Amino acid sequence: MEEGVKVVGFWPSPYSQKVIWALKQKGVAYDYIEEDLSNKSQLLMKSNPVYKKIPVLLHGGKPIAESSVILEYIEETWPQNPLLPKEAYERASARFWIQFGAEKGPTFGSLFTSTAGEEQDKAAKDALEVLKILEEQGLGNNKFFGGDSINLVDLALGWLAHWFQCIEELVEIKLIEPTTLPRLHAWVENFNQVPVIHENLPDKKRLLAHMKSIREMSISAK
Amino acid sequence: MEEEHNKVTLHGVLNSTFTKRVEFALKVKGIPYEFVVENLTNKSPLLLKYNPVHKKVPVLVHNAKPICESLIILEYIDEAWKNGAKLLPKDSYIRAQVRFWISYIQQQMFEAMTLVVSTDGETQEKAIKELYEKFEVLEKGMKDLFPNGTFDGKNVGFLDIIMCSVFGPYKVQEQVLGIKVIDQERNPIIFSWVTALNELPLVKEITPPHEELVAVLQTFRNFSLNLAMLDHLIAIKVCVLCSSC
Numbered sequence: 001m002e003e004g005v006k007v008v009g010f011w012p013s014p015y016s017q018k019v020i021w022a023l024k025q026k027g028v029a030y031d032y033i034e035e036d037l038s039n040k041s042q043l044l045m046k047s048n049p050v051y052k053k054i055p056v057l058l059h060g061g062k063p064i065a066e067s068s069v070i071l072e073y074i075e076e077t078w079p080q081n082p083l084l085p086k087e088a089y090e091r092a093s094a095r096f097w098i099q100f101g102a103e104k105g106p107t108f109g110s111l112f113t114s115t116a117g118e119e120q121d122k123a124a125k126d127a128l129e130v131l132k133i134l135e136e137q138g139l140g141n142n143k144f145f146g147g148d149s150i151n152l153v154d155l156a157l158g159w160l161a162h163w164f165q166c167i168e169e170l171v172e173i174k175l176i177e178p179t180t181l182p183r184l185h186a187w188v189e190n191f192n193q194v195p196v197i198h199e200n201l202p203d204k205k206r207l208l209a210h211m212k213s214i215r216e217m218s219i220s221a222k
Numbered sequence: 223m224e225e226e227h228n229k230v231t232l233h234g235v236l237n238s239t240f241t242k243r244v245e246f247a248l249k250v251k252g253i254p255y256e257f258v259v260e261n262l263t264n265k266s267p268l269l270l271k272y273n274p275v276h277k278k279v280p281v282l283v284h285n286a287k288p289i290c291e292s293l294i295i296l297e298y299i300d301e302a303w304k305n306g307a308k309l310l311p312k313d314s315y316i317r318a319q320v321r322f323w324i325s326y327i328q329q330q331m332f333e334a335m336t337l338v339v340s341t342d343g344e345t346q347e348k349a350i351k352e353l354y355e356k357f358e359v360l361e362k363g364m365k366d367l368f369p370n371g372t373f374d375g376k377n378v379g380f381l382d383i384i385m386c387s388v389f390g391p392y393k394v395q396e397q398v399l400g401i402k403v404i405d406q407e408r409n410p411i412i413f414s415w416v417t418a419l420n421e422l423p424l425v426k427e428i429t430p431p432h433e434e435l436v437a438v439l440q441t442f443r444n445f446s447l448n449l450a451m452l453d454h455l456i457a458i459k460v461c462v463l464c465s466s467c
């Protein structure tokens with residue numbers, strides 16, 4: 001049996017979900033600890049003193065923070081069902097798209113907290129541009145970003161297949177549609193059908209309610 | 223063609239910390255390369271072809287294939303050239319911690335320093351305070367991660383390269399800003415680490431003269447402050463025109 005693996009996470013967070021997906025895809029057993037972010041635990045404060053954020057992976061009691069760092073660690077420590085290509089250039093390419101997705105977070109954040117009008121039109125336009133780049137240059141004609149099967153890029157962008165639909169519903173703008181982004185739209189469907197993903201998604205209704213309250217709080221704080 | 227097959231070309235600019243890190247890594251690994259100076263105000267068709275998403279430097283071209291984004295290039299260099307010293311530690315847990323701190327330096331500290339350089343007045347004071355706080359965090363982090371010492375004076379790794387590229391030019395920043403950036407008393411580990419790195423012949427080889435870097439940083443600061451002034455002036459003008467205000 002592996003030295004104990006623990007994941008400290010938060011159920012609506014796509015960051016903690018990607019760690020779970022990676023562990024499940026590799027068949028690694030772990031204990032999950034749900035964190036109450038309004039009342040952070042001693043474990044979290046001790047395991048991630050720099051950011052005090054989830055997710056944190058603990059392996060044999062040793063903590064690793066930052067989801068992108070955690071995913072690389074998981075890939076290296078449990079090489080079965082590889083989630084990164086073997087070849088150096090292809091690995092660099094995968095890391096490029098993971099980084100691209102991470103950097104564009106604020107673009108989608110702006111859309112999420114926007115209200116109807118010029119601000120929202122611009123936010124939607126910017127988001128669509130990013131999605132187009134992902135579709136044309138990232139995904140290309142592949143079923144998944146990882147090719148025939150999912151890899152770390154799919155996991156890193158996986159929030160687009162579930163959380164983004166909540167954003168679309170809340171701002172009442174649909175961006176990922178079969179007419180505008182056919183390949184990305186197909187990817188969303190395919191990604192959600194992968195067993196490990198399908199069985200490990202937060203409840204849509206509960207997530208929508210949670211994101212709605214976050215959105216309302218952000219808007220009133222502006 | 224065999225010559226093309228192993229050819230390494232680095233597209234970059236001369237005074238950029240991002241290009242410098244790639245040069246440093248190539249030299250540490252002993253990889254011969256050709257340097258192509260790009261004009262960022264008039265980007266070459268080749269650069270746009272190699273980096274269509276970001277249109278930025280540095281770009282490393284190896285076997286006619288482009289790799290973009292400096293940190294990704296460094297990982298690539300470590301993985302593609304298996305002979306010689308590794309840039310990342312062998313132990314996977316320490317490797318994860320190194321990746322964590324590289325991310326912290328890049329996302330938290332580099333951003334904080336850019337804010338200090340590009341602002342003045344109260345905004346700058348607040349930015350300086352935050353920068354110093356982050357230095358404390360990094361100092362403690364390095365003390366905990368490397369209880370037996372950081373840099374041994376010889377073996378350069380990924381983290382050394384990033385420390386050097388981000389903090390190496392601290393004297394340039396101190397001269398332009400008129401403030402202490404790395405305090406020897408408050409951050410002794412970072413101070414001695416950066417000092418040791420700056421002494422390396424390889425680093426001296428790729429670092430432009432001090433006065434040149436001061437001029438570049440001063441220009442960047444002036445430009446940023448003028449931009450801020452321009453935004454402010456535009457805001458005032460709008461306010462004056464809007465009689466309902």
